[in-house]
Amino acid sequence: MRIAVLSDIHANLPALEAVLDHAARGGTVDALWCLGDTVGYGPQPNECIARLREFPHLAVAGNHDHAAIGRLGTEEFNPYAAEAARWTARHLSAKSRSYLEGLPLTAREGPFTLVHGSLRDPIWEYLFSVEAALAHLKLQATPYSFVGHTHIPLVLEERGDAEGGVGVRQPQDTQRLELGAQRLILNPGGVGQPRDGDPRAAYALLEMDGDQPLVGFRRVAYDVGATQRLMQQAGLPAVLWQRLAHGR
Numbered sequence: 001m002r003i004a005v006l007s008d009i010h011a012n013l014p015a016l017e018a019v020l021d022h023a024a025r026g027g028t029v030d031a032l033w034c035l036g037d038t039v040g041y042g043p044q045p046n047e048c049i050a051r052l053r054e055f056p057h058l059a060v061a062g063n064h065d066h067a068a069i070g071r072l073g074t075e076e077f078n079p080y081a082a083e084a085a086r087w088t089a090r091h092l093s094a095k096s097r098s099y100l101e102g103l104p105l106t107a108r109e110g111p112f113t114l115v116h117g118s119l120r121d122p123i124w125e126y127l128f129s130v131e132a133a134l135a136h137l138k139l140q141a142t143p144y145s146f147v148g149h150t151h152i153p154l155v156l157e158e159r160g161d162a163e164g165g166v167g168v169r170q171p172q173d174t175q176r177l178e179l180g181a182q183r184l185i186l187n188p189g190g191v192g193q194p195r196d197g198d199p200r201a202a203y204a205l206l207e208m209d210g211d212q213p214l215v216g217f218r219r220v221a222y223d224v225g226a227t228q229r230l231m232q233q234a235g236l237p238a239v240l241w242q243r244l245a246h247g248r
């Protein structure tokens, strides 16, 4: 069983296609798990949702998904994100809208929990601090969870020591991790708008064939210029397409 774990696609179809292509190179992709923010920022929200729906997939909602369907106001978004959210809302098809309306905040499958932000605040919280990670782990009923939202690949590991701390690692491209007894929070990074200074799309590949699940962290180059041109043509804020070239 090979599962591609995707987060923050952000309506970037060239990035999504590159990731799907890459994941399929090593064998059949049996399912997609999607950690939210499929839309927002990018120029092809309907196309990205339609592509996801071609696969058996499990998905949760992100803040941009909720903004696009009016379930979340954009007051707390920065002005560029808010402008893109309004653009997305205007361009969303009825089919895409009802798909986004049906997304749950969390999902569970086997030993994994899926959520966009954190279990304490599924839509909004960025899992950056040890305090936030500990609060999330307290609510995590499964050994492992996948989160997104920060657009930065990260592995947070619950330490069983007296201090009850959390170990933090930034996985490198091609790094594979065997999941064992340690409780973990895994962030695959962002497909459509990476923010760790590497413009390549990020995703994780979960392999569940052996005794222990294996998670591989992957980076894939895609045609950034193609997405940028579409964003320009759509009249989306320049800041949003310029940042794609820098992975910021």
Ligand code: ZN
Pocket: 008, 010, 037, 062, 064, 149, 150, 151
């Ligand atoms: Zn996002």
